Amino acid sequence: MSSLYRTALIALAVVAAVVVQVAVLGVVAVNGVVPNLALVVVVAVTIVRGPETGVVTAFAAGLLLDLAPPSEHLAGRWALAFVLAALLAARVRHDARQSALAGLATVAACSFVATSVFAFTGQLLGDHALPAGQLFSVVFLALLWDVVVAPLLLPPLMVLFERHRAHELAA
DSSP: OHHHHHHHHHHHHHHHHHHIIIIIGGGGOBTTBOOOHHHHHHHHHHHHHOHHHHHHHHHHHHHHHHHSTTOOSOTTHHHHHHHHHHHHHHHTHHHHTTOHHHHHHHHHHHHHHHHHHHHHHHHHHTOOOSOHHHHHHHHHHHHHHHHHHHHHHHHHHHHHHHHHHHHHHHO
16 A cells, blocks of 8 residues: 555656646746756655656656647657656765755756756757757756756655655554
């Protein structure tokens, strides 16, 4: 039962992040770039739950973001980007749990990697409307947005997932 509860909790966090990111945060978009809440959820899950859960969550969150309207790109690009970001977060998860600054740096690195992979695959597949020169500003804006929202989201998410993990270990 605890595995089902954990899965439901993570799924709820991912769906809520994608819905807010797609439906609500469009009003604060800067040059079409919004904070990537789904990525912050993926990083939090990976840091607390480990690489296996993190990669599965990353794939599901990325695919959900790929398929959520108004997607104007080939499906799978965000899924690939999030999986690579989750692998990066998994490599530094023990350090990221030690301090808030390390967690923020992990989100920043994952944001840079995920957004860069998404932009690069768009250029590679001919699926991106932006010229190559503007991609750098989009990656920078996405990184900036994610670093701004990470201190607000990462600690509560980590506490939520950690609290459930502590209950699991006690049982």
